[in-house]
Amino acid sequence: MKSLTTICAGILALLTPTMALPQPLPLDLHTADPTKVGYLDFYWKTEDESVYLALSNNSNPLDFRPINGGKPVVSPTLGTKAVRDVSIVEGVGRDKGKYWLIGTDLDIDTTNWDKATRTGSRAIFxxxxxxxxxxxxxxxxxxxxxxxxMVWAPDAIWDPKAGKYLVHWASRFYAANDPNHTGNPTTTDIIRYAHTSDFKTxxxxxxxxxxxxxxxxxxxxLRVDDNTFVRFYVSGKVSGPxxxxxxxxxxxxxxxxxxxxxxxxxxxxxxxFWDNVQPGKAYLLCDKVGSVTGLSPxxxxxxxxxxxTPASGGNLGALRHGSVLSVTKQQYDALAALG
Known part of the structure; x- marks a missing residue:
């Protein structure tokens, strides 16, 4: 009897170049992941709308400590030259090992909130x-x-049914005969989406x-499995997420x-984001609105x-609306070496 390896090799050899293999799906994320030893937080600062990094470990996931000497790892050079609401996207399947960082193109210091919703950027960093x-x-x-x-707070998640990344954001729209957007909008702030395979098209x-x-x-x-998802958003109907x-x-x-x-x-x-150690445990970070800003867990x-429920033991400092990625020991050590 031929070995399973030989049989599989024969099947693969019969596949034509146009017959793409299905994209491998991620594991159920509500299970513990022993390959991950910590968490990497991507955030921005009120006084400097660039991208900063902070690390925590499995012993205290919410004890985030700034790295890279407190200096940004990304400072925008395009658009408004300011980025907010940064989100990390981890590659799936053939994209494994690749990461995208996306965010809002907005420098609120050069405009005001009314103008930012009328004539803001329509692009994603x-x-x-x-x-x-x-x-x-x-x-x-x-x-x-x-x-x-405008286009605000982009984020993305792998869509298993589409076999692509679903990217979503908030926008507000105006009438086609109101090119300067001086009149009333035709919609409230709504959530829009598009699919992409490469974050280019x-x-x-x-x-x-x-x-x-x-x-x-x-x-x-938050993905629980290929069918179950939990979503969080801010609505004008209520005073919290x-x-x-x-x-x-x-x-x-x-x-x-x-x-x-x-x-x-x-x-x-x-x-x-999910806990790396305890199955079924997850954290939620939210940004305070008002004169005293910063994340709470x-x-x-x-x-x-x-x-x-409110969590204790965190060190979130002046971190602002961002995202978190679980990291391996190799990644953790390389990031920690930044100082």
């Missing part, structure tokens, strides 16, 4: 890396047409969430669970219940 230290190929990719007033954007009478911004999605759960995919039926994010009034920019051991 994008950088790429293979070692999480050196970021190259800076670009601004325009994702909305001229009727959009994107499909035509479509609307993902529209509450019509209330604003929606700062969407972030919203939690919704779908058990039939990213475009499934989203329902509001019975649990809540406790004591989260006046917080925005929610970002969830929550924790849950049942994310689909929607219940998140």
């Amino acid at each position: 994008i950088w790429e890396s293979r070692d999480l230290i050196h970021w190259t190929n800076e670009r601004l990719v325009t994702v909305e047409d001229e009727t959009a007033g 994107f499909t035509k954007p479509q609307t993902y969430i529209d509450h019509e009478t209330s604003t929606i911004i700062d969407l972030s999605i 919203v939690v919704e759960v779908s058990r039939n995919g990213l475009f499934g039926d989203w329902v509001t669970p019975s649990g809540t994010i406790q004591d989260s009034t006046h917080f925005e920019g929610p970002y969830p 929550w924790v849950s051991t049942d994310v689909t219940s929607g219940t998140f």
Whole structure:
């Protein structure tokens, strides 16, 4: 009898170049990952809208310490030359080992919030890396047409059904006969999305969430498995982040669970991430709104219940709305060596 290896090799040899193998899917992220020893936080500062890094380890995931001597690893040179709401995207399948960093093109010090929603940037900042230290190929990719007033807080997640990355952001739109966007908008702030395979070209954007009478911004999605997802966003209907759960995919039926994010009034920019050690445990970081800004943490051991309680033991300092990536020992050591 031929060995399994020989049989598999024969099958692969019969595949034509046009018959692409299916993209491997990520593991269920709610299980513990023994290959990861820590967490890397990507953030920006109120006084300097560049990208900074902070590390924590498995012993205290929320004890983030700035690295690289407190200096930024990315300083934008395009657009407004300022980036906010940075999000790290990890490559899946054949992209394994590749990372993209995306963010909002906005320098609020040179404008005001009204103008930023009328004549703001319609592009997403994008950088790429293979070692999480050196970021190259800076670009601004325009994702909305001229009727959009802005593109805010982009984030992305692997869409297993599409076999591509689903990139989403918040936009507000104006009438086509109002090119200067001086009149009333035709929509509130809504969530839009497009698919991409390379973060260079994107499909035509479509609307993902529209509450019509209330604003929606700062969407972030946590994958439980290929069918179950938990999403977080900020809505004009309530004073804190919203939690919704779908058990039939990213475009499934989203329902509001019975649990809540406790004591989260006046917080925005929610970002969830899994614990590396304890299965089913996840954290949520949210950014305080108002004169005193900065991240605060929550924790849950049942994310689909929607219940998140304030977490203790963190050192989040002046970190702002960003994202977190679990890292291996090799990555952790290389990042820690930056000082």
